[in-house]
Amino acid sequence: MANFKLKKYSKDTIRHKENIYKKHLKEEFDDILLTKITLNDYEHYLASKIEQGYSRGTVLTTQQSMKAIMNVAVKHEKISKNRLLNVVYLRLKKA
Numbered sequence: 001m002a003n004f005k006l007k008k009y010s011k012d013t014i015r016h017k018e019n020i021y022k023k024h025l026k027e028e029f030d031d032i033l034l035t036k037i038t039l040n041d042y043e044h045y046l047a048s049k050i051e052q053g054y055s056r057g058t059v060l061t062t063q064q065s066m067k068a069i070m071n072v073a074v075k076h077e078k079i080s081k082n083r084l085l086n087v088v089y090l091r092l093k094k095a
Contacts, residue, residue: 017065024049024062025069034070034079042066042084063087 009017028045029037049059063084070082 020062020065024058025066029066034073037083039083039086043088046087 046059046063049062050056067082067084067087070079070084073079074082
């Protein structure tokens with residue numbers, strides 16, 4: 001979040017991004033190395049969010065946040081590539 005805060009986003013935007021991470025991503029992925037997260041496992045995670053009743057918008061926002069995390073990891077050479085770029089959105093039906 002430190003790098004994110006340097007870009008001078010509004011306090012509300014920063015709070016929103018932190019909440020998405022804490023509520024949706026941290027519990028599921030906090031103890032897993034980014035190199036161990038597979039596309040298949042991640043797509044199952046997103047599908048489970050839909051099954052739990054989360055809105056399509058919430059799931060897409062969560063996906064955008066995870067994509068950003070992975071892109072930063074690539075940029076800082078923590079992982080070689082973002083393996084979540086090809087997430088299938090067709091499974092996420094419009095409300």
